[in-house]
Amino acid sequence: MNICYIADSFVPSRTANSIHVMKMCQAYASLGHRVTLVLPNWYDGIEPGVEDVYAFYGVRPEFTIRKIPIPRWRSSTLYFGVFLPLVALLSRPTLVHTRSLSVAWGMTNLFRISTMFEIHHIPYQNQRQQAFFERVIDSRYLRALITITHALADHVRPLLRKEVRLIVAPDGVDAMWLQQPLSPADARAKLGLSNETRRIAVYTGNLYRGRGVELIIELARHLEDHLFLVVGGQEADVARYREQASELPNLRFVGFVPPAWVPSYLYAADVLLMPHGHTVEAVGGSDISTFTSPIKMFEYMAVGRPIVASTLPVLQEVLQDGINALLIPYDQPLRWVEALKRLQKDVQFASGLGRQVLLDVKQYTWENRAQRLLKQIGCCPREEARQ
Template identity: 25%
Template sequence: MPEPAVAYVLKGYPRMSELFIASEIWRLEQLGLRPRLYVVKPADEPAHHQVVDRIAAIPSYLPPTTPLSGQPLLPWLRCNLGAYRPALTRMARRHPLRFARAFAAAAAQSIRARKGRRPRTVYVKEFLQAVELADRVLTAGGIGRLHAHFAHGTTTIAWLASMLSALPFSFTGHAKDIYRDSLNPAGLLARKMRAADFVVTCTAANREHLLRIAPGADVALVYHGLNADFARLVSETNPAVRSVAGPLRVTAVGRLVPKKGFDVLVEAIALLCDGGLDVTLTIAGEDGPAGTPLREQIADAGLGEVVQIKGPLSQGELLELYRGSDVFALACRVVDDGDRDGIPNVMVEAMAAGLPVVSTTVSGIPELVRDGSNGLLVPAEDPCLLAGALLRLATDRELLHQLGRAAAVTVAEEFDGDLLAKRMGTLFAGPGS
């Protein structure tokens, strides 16, 4: 008899920004596991990564809903309840006690997290989605647990569906989903952690943070590792030959959002230019709220011919960019609402391509980048120190090449995605496996 399957609960699938999730699912399939995919929102991205085409699991999408934020609950229910009514009826009839328990949990959280005198209605929506999920999982059969990615909405749905289905659940927490209190108000994250079979997170810094929230919870560290598409590309191409002279070619990759610190990096580049260094900076990534002020900063500093901003790139295009660069840099920071990077996946990619990384000591970055060993680290929010680290590599190309070689070794030895997927498989199999 085959091992019970794991039902993955995802907010969206496939997503260009969540290649690490698709890689995890594909690698688990290669290990003989049979993840089944349950997706909260309809597919809304026309493009996807190559690894998605190699995944056997066919996603099951929950009924779409209209936006609830700022809307009165009763009109929203009249518009959306019909799609969920069959599952509600079946679950209430077949498992009335479980149904009542899950409804009570959702109602209690709505009251605990109320704004003023008004309960938070989002938990009504998530209860409906949990009922639909539990109904589908029980009807399908052969499923032994639920596992959600991201610790807020999808995990709340998995938590409630666990009550409804009597199946254990677990979840993976990543970044803002575990640091922003507003995403898990009124102690909800601790409540879900205590109810979960186990929790997974992708940095040791995250693990320490989560254990402060729910001491005694079972929190496992499993790094994302190098994604499957990029690992294949790196293995199929020859290593780049770095220049020993010429301009310092700096690359940064990430969505244009404040936590990436692109403004600090541009300020560091301006300082280097003022000091007479021949340097270029290429920024690649999806536009975001920091995009317009960043472009204005570049123009005001007269760096239009020094700094280039590209849009999002494919994995092949990213590898080409890394191979044509000398240094990867990100000035990551913690923003006012607590959001921050864990270990940016692009750093793992750049290091796999043989680039040394210059970054900050924020969150889990020092777990990947070891100062003076495979990269250089400086405190956040300090463009002068960041410029100094870049200048050090510009004037010592032997050190630059040494750090780049060590970076590739670090990824190969410690961030091998196949080995890390086996760790996930062991967690799913349970104690003693």
């Protein structure tokens, strides 16, 4: 089958959006489908100095990337709803997957191509966008509306016609992480941590408001026998937090690393931290705490280390306290300290959490996600994908 993923993502960049799109394209390609990723050729917002975009994301070059110039006369609706889909049609797609409302509108209403529209938040912010969304869900060319959490599905379900197929599909992780794991010794050697005797606690991701960096700083003050590694973030955020925590020798702000390097830090860890606050800021400043399905949660799970996370209800769709993670309210730092001490002292309990989370994550690979989506809309499964 010929699948075209049309995205408004910045590729290459540091955004979770771009990681998600690249991983899904690889997943479709790994199932045997011909995949084309169509993107705007953005003038800014792109990570500089990236020569191999596939290697940057740690994906195989099994799909084609087409970047389309952005005309100076561009309007959002005209470019994403008409021009970008029109160019994408040159690849003669059987199916389109998109996270762009304008693209979904153009494909279902103008060009009448079978389309899966995926949303990670409320898909409209004003009446005009709401009208576009209603046109999309009213089209018979919409094969499925995909949400990443049950919370988001419950929010949009009252808006849908009965015949709209609503699929809940959380984010995922590379199957390669499960098939070719790194040993802690190899991971630490790769990072220059072979002689480190302290327990290593790792956080990966952006440093936006609500990501829990202040809590990690507090933990470092209480647990001098732990080395805390904070991996990710924009340069300005990293610099600000480095200055704020300059007196803590057991806390390192590593800064941004390419997605392909993230596994080494996770495999080097004894424990992984996901201290989301009551509000979680995304790119652009929007609050995603109600509907988020963090990619890093599944990456954490895939390395089989104990996870300590906050008690956001949406995280509890996947994580279960005392079974495959420890879940603690964000605003109770002393309980976080006690949790890390417990994992340090009770090795059997910590190992049990790691084993269980590794079993649970197997259903959440990107390949399984892609195959499940295709099967639910009646398209060919893996064994029939390529004749």
